Amino acid sequence: MPVSVAALxxxxxxxxxxxxxxxxxxxxxxxxxxxxxxxxAGEHAFFSDSDYKKAGAKVVSAAEALKATIILSVNRPPxxxxxxxxxxQFLIGQLRSLVDAKDxxxxxxxxxxxxxxxxxxxxxxxxxxxxxxxxxxxxxxxRALIAAAEAFSRYFPMMMTAAGTARPAKxxxxxxxxxxxQAIGTARRMGAQVSGYDxxxxxxxxxxxxxxxxxxxxxxxAVGEGGYARALTKEETARQQKELSVQIAKFxxxxxxxxxxxxxxxxxxxxxxxxxxxxxxxIVDTASGPLGGNVEGSVSEKRVVTKxxxxxxxxxxxxxQMPSAASTAFAKNMTAVLDSIYKDGQxxxxxxxxxxxxxxxxxxxxGVAK
Amino acid sequence: MPVSVAALxxxxxxxxxxxxxxxxxxxxxxxxxxxxxxxxAGEHAFFSDSDYKKAGAKVVSAAEALKATIILSVNRPPxxxxxxxxxxQFLIGQLRSLVDAKDxxxxxxxxxxxxxxxxxxxxxxxxxxxxxxxxxxxxxxxRALIAAAEAFSRYFPMMMTAAGTARPAKxxxxxxxxxxxQAIGTARRMGAQVSGYDxxxxxxxxxxxxxxxxxxxxxxxAVGEGGYARALTKEETARQQKELSVQIAKFxxxxxxxxxxxxxxxxxxxxxxxxxxxxxxxIVDTASGPLGGNVEGSVSEKRVVTKxxxxxxxxxxxxxQMPSAASTAFAKNMTAVLDSIYKDGQxxxxxxxxxxxxxxxxxxxxGVAK
Numbered sequence: 216m217p218v219s220v221a222a223l224x225x226x227x228x229x230x231x232x233x234x235x236x237x238x239x240x241x242x243x244x245x246x247x248x249x250x251x252x253x254x255x256a257g258e259h260a261f262f263s264d265s266d267y268k269k270a271g272a273k274v275v276s277a278a279e280a281l282k283a284t285i286i287l288s289v290n291r292p293p294x295x296x297x298x299x300x301x302x303x304q305f306l307i308g309q310l311r312s313l314v315d316a317k318d319x320x321x322x323x324x325x326x327x328x329x330x331x332x333x334x335x336x337x338x339x340x341x342x343x344x345x346x347x348x349x350x351x352x353x354x355x356x357x358r359a360l361i362a363a364a365e366a367f368s369r370y371f372p373m374m375m376t377a378a379g380t381a382r383p384a385k386x387x388x389x390x391x392x393x394x395x396x397q398a399i400g401t402a403r404r405m406g407a408q409v410s411g412y413d414x415x416x417x418x419x420x421x422x423x424x425x426x427x428x429x430x431x432x433x434x435x436x437a438v439g440e441g442g443y444a445r446a447l448t449k450e451e452t453a454r455q456q457k458e459l460s461v462q463i464a465k466f467x468x469x470x471x472x473x474x475x476x477x478x479x480x481x482x483x484x485x486x487x488x489x490x491x492x493x494x495x496x497x498i499v500d501t502a503s504g505p506l507g508g509n510v511e512g513s514v515s516e517k518r519v520v521t522k523x524x525x526x527x528x529x530x531x532x533x534x535x536q537m538p539s540a541a542s543t544a545f546a547k548n549m550t551a552v553l554d555s556i557y558k559d560g561q562x563x564x565x566x567x568x569x570x571x572x573x574x575x576x577x578x579x580x581x582g583v584a585k
Numbered sequence: 586m587p588v589s590v591a592a593l594x595x596x597x598x599x600x601x602x603x604x605x606x607x608x609x610x611x612x613x614x615x616x617x618x619x620x621x622x623x624x625x626a627g628e629h630a631f632f633s634d635s636d637y638k639k640a641g642a643k644v645v646s647a648a649e650a651l652k653a654t655i656i657l658s659v660n661r662p663p664x665x666x667x668x669x670x671x672x673x674q675f676l677i678g679q680l681r682s683l684v685d686a687k688d689x690x691x692x693x694x695x696x697x698x699x700x701x702x703x704x705x706x707x708x709x710x711x712x713x714x715x716x717x718x719x720x721x722x723x724x725x726x727x728r729a730l731i732a733a734a735e736a737f738s739r740y741f742p743m744m745m746t747a748a749g750t751a752r753p754a755k756x757x758x759x760x761x762x763x764x765x766x767q768a769i770g771t772a773r774r775m776g777a778q779v780s781g782y783d784x785x786x787x788x789x790x791x792x793x794x795x796x797x798x799x800x801x802x803x804x805x806x807a808v809g810e811g812g813y814a815r816a817l818t819k820e821e822t823a824r825q826q827k828e829l830s831v832q833i834a835k836f837x838x839x840x841x842x843x844x845x846x847x848x849x850x851x852x853x854x855x856x857x858x859x860x861x862x863x864x865x866x867x868i869v870d871t872a873s874g875p876l877g878g879n880v881e882g883s884v885s886e887k888r889v890v891t892k893x894x895x896x897x898x899x900x901x902x903x904x905x906q907m908p909s910a911a912s913t914a915f916a917k918n919m920t921a922v923l924d925s926i927y928k929d930g931q932x933x934x935x936x937x938x939x940x941x942x943x944x945x946x947x948x949x950x951x952g953v954a955k
Contacts, residue, residue, distance in 0.1 A: 343747035372774065381913065404774060
């Protein structure tokens with residue numbers, strides 16, 4: 216019997232993505248999987264039940280989908296859903312085990328194989344095709360820039376017309392990870408004058424390679440475990456903020472992308488800085504979520520207009536606002552995960568596979584794999 | 586005494602522009618004008634009363650501003666406002682005399698000098714710096730494309746990542762006037778795969794010069810008076826629609842820009858075509874207003890989602906959605922108008938000035954000037 220794989224309707228608020236798309240379903244089916252999709256799962260990402268059927272999936276109820284051997288999920292499913300999984304099943308997705316692993320540990324204790332992609336060892340080159348953090352950050356960075364362009368009251372590119380010349384928008388991107396570099400690239404493409412900043416020293420070169428200027432401050436070299444920016448010391452944070460503040464206030468558009476997974480995001484733009492910005496300026500905070508954000512005064516999933524008419528757009532799920540692209544990339548990442556655990560028509564977890572081991576709950580929680 | 590110029594709060598629904606911006610106020614003041622701004626006139630375009638004061642304007646009440654010799658206005662002011670103007674005053678702006686000239690004729694009969702920019706003879710090269718239709722269409726074309734990018738669920742550029750390649754968005758721009766060409770340029774800049782179409786034969790070359798492909802149909806050569814596309818015959822329209830329909834349905838994004846000033850816009854996208862488009866496709870109708878639009882089912886100032894999940898965004902004042910850029914360009918156009926009627930500290934209408942004559946109400950209505 217073929218191994219069954221299922222994707223459910225994502226039930227997190229504001230979530231529009233889906234873990235499988237028709238294009239990928241067709242590929243899985245041709246690789247020997249049987250695929251089930253909960254009815255309506257792709258609706259918000261513009262994939263209809265009939266698209267999935269045409270690709271070879273069975274469109275089923277949630278209860279039916281939950282019987283599949285492998286459940287793929289963008290987010291951690293609700294507690295009640297995770298609780299329904301039984302021994303021998305697999306739960307794979309961006310399960311936010313860094314924020315709260317309780318449900319996942321309970322499932323794992325029952326014999327469910329839980330693979331939490333937010334623990335992917337991103338430096339291993341073989342892991343890149345599975346990197347949902349990267350694929351979703353790429354969408355988020357692009358999308359954040361589009362949101363800024365939409366909220367901005369002027370052109371991004373320089374415009375030379377009979378009536379005179381309009382200067383290009385000045386865009387600053389704080390944080391030069393995948394999302395930040397994608398935002399820089401998009402802003403450059405649109406003709407803006409772009410600067411970038413990151414505490415990691417390597418970022419200087421990356422920012423420059425995208426054709427943007429690097430913003431100078433005296434706070435440098437803060438690489439943490441796993442390639443993320445490490446949390447700064449208090450003194451460093453204060454100094455960084457002070458120096459950045461002076462410079463930030465001169466930009467038309469500021470995009471912040473400093474996410475430290477599972478931790479409160481660092482404040483990069485204080486309310487004093489926001490107050491010093493020109494009316495009509497736009498700040499997009501891609502770290503704005505339940506744990507806070509990079510910008511004082513940003514509210515997750517809201518557009519805030521300050522007293523001095525600065526527009527602050529906050530969300531930490533910008534990828535969900537471009538659900539077709541984000542879901543397609545996510546689903547492709549999922550096929551890479553499946554490829555590495557699917558051998559001769561069977562699912563086999565190889566204990567020597569450092570990539571999968573690093574994401575296995577509960578082993579990953581105990582630091583078995585680095 | 587210096588000639589006084591004033592800009593009022595624009596009172597049309599959805600209007601966020603203003604006829605004067607601080608940068609231009611400073612220039613007028615240095616040229617010898619005294620400038621009055623109705624308090625709050627620049628608010629929606631992010632120009633504060635204090636910005637205007639710093640530039641040398643007096644911030645006043647509406648009643649006070651209406652006493653100025655010259656009233657500049659983005660739109661035709663409300664009937665009650667126009668009625669307050671008296672002999673010797675000037676009203677200059679995009680006064681929509683092509684749609685309804687009654688209020689303007691009444692004012693002119695009393696001795697108000699009314700200059701309606703929508704009658705600008707656009708082919709006269711000296712008129713280009715005054716061309717508000719062009720400057721506002723440029724903003725609208727850019728803005729329409731940004732609105733499409735914001736509503737679209739996928740990337741515009743081709744994206745090559747570890748997880749695979751995303752194809753570029755396919756964008757079609759119908760109508761290759763200023764707005765259409767600006768939309769094409771913006772879409773190209775953002776990395777989309779762009780096609781353009783217009784019934785005017787000259788458009789083929791213009792579309793190609795922007796790096797876009799020209800969509801082929803058998804309906805050609807429809808240049809009307811003043812360089813606008815002329816209204817097509819019934820037979821031509823039917824044939825054009827049939828041929829376009831087949832092609833349009835294949836695009837991800839369709840921007841329509843076929844405005845014939847003062848007339849009902851031609852339907853370019855029928856409801857059958859919309860029904861044939863893929864879910865998640867986006868149509869932006871920049872002709873959608875009280876007289877109709879280019880797209881069946883578009884609703885002015887609304888975002889419509891059809892049964893087959895096509896998103897239709899309709900507005901004929903996209904320029905007002907980017908009010909800082911639009912107002913700045915408009916105000917610069919106004920200085921060009923003022924330059925041509927201001928000599929030695931006085932306002933003089935030269936009867937031999939073909940550009941001004943063409944816009945003077947009621948002379949322009951009688952076809953005195955071509």
